[in-house]
Amino acid sequence: MPLFRNIHHNPHFFTDPQKFDPSRFEVAPKPNTFMPFGSGVHACPGNELAKLEMLIVTHHLVSKFSNIFVGFCRWVVVGSESGIQYGPFPVPQQGLRTRFWKESTT
């Protein structure tokens, strides 16, 4: 399995590769420089399911816990927002504890 993290953080392909900036993956600088789900015969078979789940979660966050027109969110990260652990994929260290709430807009 290629070291995807090394490719995604390679300074030959990306300027300031350690900076959290997902937009740099919008257009891959070269073929096979953005492989979040791997490639080849062992590429992730859960690819489409994972993307669908992320879309659904984002939909609920935006439609139930924020208002993009007024510009507010009803969620906040509780505790540390920094720190990454690799196992081997990067995830927030000790999870990303978040508080959500609902309130009346009237």
Ligand code: HEM
């Ligand atoms: C954001 C979510 C996910 C990411 C980033 C991800 C990423 C990956 C990567 C990088 C690989 C290795 C590919 C390679 O060796 O070239 C992999 C393999 C695999 N993934 Fe995922 N995956 C995700 C979600 C899922 C889900 C939801 C499932 C199943 C429901 C799944 C099942 C698998 C399986 C079974 C393999 C092994 C495939 C093989 O070795 O033939 N993954 N995944």
